[in-house]
Amino acid sequence: MLSTPRALAGLATALLSVLAAAPAQAKDYAPTALNIIPSGQYGGLDITPDTSRQAQMYDGLTPLFDNVTTADLFRYFKSEALGLGSDGPGKAERVPRKGVRIVRDSFDVPHITGATRDDVTWAMGWVLEEDRALLLQQARYPARLSALDAPNTPGFPLVVGLKAFTPSKQADAMIDRAQTSALRHAGREGRALLHDIDVYVQGINARLRFEKSKVKPWTRVDVYAVNALLGELFGRGGGDEVHSAMLLDGLDKRLGPAPGRTVWNDLTESQDPETPTTLTKRFPYGAVPSKDTGNAIVDDGSFKPWLTAGSPRTAPARAAAADERVPHMSNFLMVGAQRSTTGHPLFVAGPQIGYFYPGLTLEMDVKGPGFEARGATSATNPGSILIGRGPDYAWSLTSAGSDVVDEYAETLCGAGSTRYRFNGRCLSMGRVNAGRVGNGPPIVYRTTVHGPVVGYATVHGRRVAIASKRSSYGRDILFELPFRELTLNQVTSPKTFYAAMAKSPFTFNAAYADDRHIAMYSGGALPLRPKGVDPRLPTIGDGRFEWRGFLAASKHAHGADPASGVMVNWNNKPAPGFAAADDNFSYGSIQRVQMLANNLAARQQHDLASVTGAMNKAATQDLRAELVFPVVAQVLAGAPAPNARDARMVQLMAEWRAEGSSRLDRDGDGKIDAPGAAIIDAAWPRIADAVLSPVLGPQLPQLNAIAGADNNPHTGFTGGRVAYVDKDLRTLLGQPVQGAFKTRFCGDGDLAVCRAALWNAIDQAGNELAAAQGPSPDAWRADANAERIHFAPGLLQTTMRYTNRPSGIQQVISFDGHRARR
Secondary structure, X not given: OOOOHHHHHHHHXXXXXXXXXXXXXXXXXXXXXXXXXXXXXXXXXXXXXXXXXXXXXXHHHHHHOOXXXXXXXXXXXXXXXXXXXXXXXXXXXXXXXXXXXXXXXXXXXXXXXXOOHHHHHHHHHHHHHHHHHHHHHHHOOOHHHHHHOXXXXXXXXXXXXXXXXXXXXXXXXXXXXXXXXXXXXXXXXXXXXXXXXXXXXXXXXXXXXXXXXXXXXXXXXXXXXXXXXXXXXXXXXXXXXXXXXHHHHHHHHHHOHHHHHHHHHHHHOOOOOOOOEOOOOOOOEOOOOOOOOOEOOOXXXXXXXXXXXXXXXXXXXXXXXXXXXXXXXXXXXEEOHHHEOOOOOEEEEEOOOOOEOOOOOEEEEEEEOOEEEEEEEOOOOOOOOOEEEOOOOEXXXXXXXOOOEEEEEEEEOOOOOOXXXXXXXXXXXXXXXXXEEOOOOEEEXXXXXXXXXXXXXXXXXXXXXXXXXEOOOOOHHHHHHHHHHHHOOOOOOXXXXXXXXXXXXXXXXXXXXXXXXXXXXXXXXXXXXXXXXXXXXXXXXXXXXXXXXXOOHHHOOEEEOOXXXXXXXXXXXXXXXXXXXXXXXXXXXXXXXXXXXXXXXXXXXXXXXXXXXXXHXXXXXOHHHHHHHHHHHHHHOOOOOOOHHHHHHHXXXXXXXXXXXXXXXXXOOOEOOOXXXXXXXXXXXXXXXXXXXXXXXXXXXXXXXXXXXXXXXXHOOXXXXXXXXXXXXXXXXXXXXOOOOOXXXXXXXXXXXXXXXXXXXHHHHHHHHHHHHOOOHHHOOOEOHHHOEEOEOOOOOOEEOOOOXXXXXXXXXXXXXXXXXX
């Protein structure tokens, strides 16, 4: 017991020495700084009421729709102030490193202070292992498959499926060699990041030793691999040219080359002038050439994916199928100073990364010499914050899905399948043994100069190998460069933000706000393709049509402080002229970002509560009812309904839309409140089929596999053919349409025939619902419990009401001052 004067004096001296070593607290320029991470800070098997505390707060906002008050913000979000803030009292945590202080707040968020930059980086590694040990052990090895681009064997399903993967020595050597080389060639910043990685790994391993863990120590390769895993999930687009080509070939053979190409051009929606964009300035990229002399048209139905005996997949499948990838649902809403009640920008933003426990992200508040930052980080971020804030600025990301992956048709030499022609020579394919899943056989695949061989197909009857080339391959780790700058407070303006985000090889839309400005930059290593290469189709791989470098940073979509006073993005097209990636058939006239924009447009002046309300309203709105059904109803109105029931169905849809098209279950009875939700769920796939099937015929399932058969909560209200229905029906009604399709789909262009087909779709939906729920449409209800959010893979049993809002972290923040501007 410390009771003597000498002991008290010694304690005081010790405390003073620690405080003297700690950096001084910088000024926090955010009068309001809030955030929420529904998965929370905890990540172990010991589930307590605190584990789901943030999930309950997150869920509490959902039923408010757009009726969000300032008091609600402080009820359903927690503090993101620099330092301990209002979430104290803090609890100090002992660590075996001088110069490091960690204090946990009431949400268990660690507030880390380091006497040096290395102290902070080391401590972030220590905390990562402490709070995410289960996730780290499960993710580190399957992530190698993401770094290698192992054909048709993505790493994330193994992580979520709790599958064990043992990487080969060859795999680790390949990853280490490529990624370390990329860092060393990135100059001073790259070498500094490599140093950070080594210090970060030391912190992880120090915690492993403290826990007396039998887990193998972490290495650089683990950090490299989890970065690639992040990129696989959220930072790439394209790479599905073969399926697009097979759809084209099928249309050509059935309709004829010219009509088939016309239909296919309409469906790809590469440059639809009506598609909503975040910026208004034109940024051309991905132009379609007049002649595709550099492309190979794969014969319809000929592609066979490469599936080794060691692959966890047992049947051929499209790697890009909607149900095999995490839907991109991240968004940001930024309101400029001129439309803010405070005269300063408003920032409500966050990434949607699904719902997992342990969470893929966790929060840290860090402070070192000359810098402070707070926000979400993860195993991918060695000593840096991924999404968060500094003293006077905040940033966030949405997946851009830009076209950074191309498929090449390799000409095979002779009768075999492992030699191919490149630059006039026959080369032998490489062979990679990636490792094994569980006790299964090795996952072995072939490679060409372009990348892994993902399968084989025929072009005009001749067999070819299909290889995949990704622009960020072998340099995934460079994604960390921007976040190192942001964490170290080296970003001070939109201009410096652009420069930082330009270093990312992954394709993201990055949002920025400070006390004066709002800005965005759409990043990624965007390939420059030679003339004659249509980016929607496989490229001939014989060496004549290789990439010509990458798009210059100044030509990436970027901008600040628009005249409208608003910047919104929900994974939509960043700017006019920016082409859709080949795997994205949904850059059309309808996109869910319109709901955010419409909700913000409802008032001229905003505060943080109203911006949050605009986001929250859109998060449970049904896009099909809100944006597309009105034009369907206009077509239907030209003729009487087949019966009174069908007429009532359309009336109920109109009433539901007038109330906001919400999929809420406000009374908690397990059913969505309005019958309109049940009606649109049953009717929409039939409506889209009715519009497209007269022209698509047997190719309709192929289109559905690319564009999605439905647009619903499961898909995050993406895809699902909504824009085709909207544009075609408006054209048929004679309404103003920019970039009208050259094809007339519904009823082959006959309004009466189209109307009859749509009424038939409504009637079929009514028959289905009547058989299941009785004859009265007013009594029909969709199952709200089936839409409740569950945390994968099932360790945390807490569930939440359906909402389509950011989950990795969501920030609600505004600044009223700034550090001295240089």
